[in-house]
Amino acid sequence: MTSDRARRGKGSEVHGIFQKIAGYYDRMNFVMTLGRHEKWCREVAARVAPVRGGQLLDLATGTGVIALEAARRHPTVTVTGVDFSEEMLRRAKAKPGAGAVRWQHADAASLPFEDEFFDGITEGYLLRNVEDLDRVLREQHRVLKPGGRLVILETCPPSGLVEPVMKWGMRVVVPLLGQVVARDRSSYSYLESSTRAFESPQSIAGALRGLGFKDIGWRKKFFGTNVILWATKGD
Template identity: 80%
Template sequence: MTLDRHPQGKRSEVHGIFEKIAGYYDRMNSVMTLGRHRNWCREVAARAAPGRHGRLLDLATGTGAIALQAARRDPTVAVTGADFSAEMLRRARTKSGAGAVRWLQADATRLPFRDASFDAVTEGYLLRNVQDLEGVLREQHRVLKPGGRVVILETCPPSGLVEPVVKWGVRVIVPLLGQIVARDRSSYSYLESSTLAFASPEHVAGVLRGIGFQDVGWRKKFFGTNVILWAAKPA
């Protein structure tokens, strides 16, 4: 989770939030999605599918949910899990199977990799926390090999007939769950606000196409509050 959306003071504050929530991040993701988060991470890894002996970069890896799914799916794939938060990475390294992943603290706006280094890039809840969405996606395009795929798991602003109900649920239930499950209402109040303020899948898809990605698509999840997007770098 990179935090470049914010001025330096706010950036440090939000970075502190992610450091603080690392210990109950997985539990909250499971509770907030009624257990669906694990399946979404599995779907992201399957859609990325870099092929045998390929290389996959999982950005905003957090505690490693997508990276570990990718490593389990094909043990021949070299998986790198990168995140801004040292505490998230520390938690990731304690999980079963963590030895199959290379864990790296890195900034998604300035990736420490050469051009065309990876066959696939995945990410979970990164884009809503960055200021320069296009710049971050350009970095992913840069490190992808021709023909490589990017697969994105993100929150999605609600729309349609369910919009008022979903907005109420996100504004009220998410901070309440933060208080009950994690005893931390304030951190999840931030996550609630960033969810509702994030761009639509249509907007993100347009940015991907503008950068040069092709075969862009997406599928909404969980009453339209989450979305998986995918795209390919031309071969």
């Protein structure tokens, strides 16, 4: 079992990385996905489909791409964007339309919200960066209302015929892009390794099913290196 000290150590390391990369996070996402990242974020915001006048939580909001799109797409919904990186939140708050979102600094493993408070939850690239995946998913289940939808944008390890080529590309190209675009090879070496080591969509779906989620599905993107996964909390 991982000790609390080890969890805090990894949490501090990941927090430091995201504090460091906040200034070029959007640019690197654009480059690494060949411009597809914002389209995926729009799909996430559309799929969550919260009820009119409801509450929507965007976890690991980062620079707010999903949260801002959700606020535009669902103008009657109260959108709350949460992140553990203060610098990411500062960047999000400076974007056009940021006043339509409630921004909050919080840890996804211990959310400061009441049970069954939100009608929908979205998140982008959260799960691969947490120490206790089950705990984070349990927190999402706790704060989501029955019948509410969870929509996840995440990386996933490549598989199938393209697996060797994509693994080589991720191992070599992603850190190189970090060096060229952001002058930061080490942070993107971590992000590349966390992608290759992360769970498959089938594994995440199994964890969600075990918590009581239903109607689970996913769609892979970009040669299987990214995935949008969705699920509904059971009654």
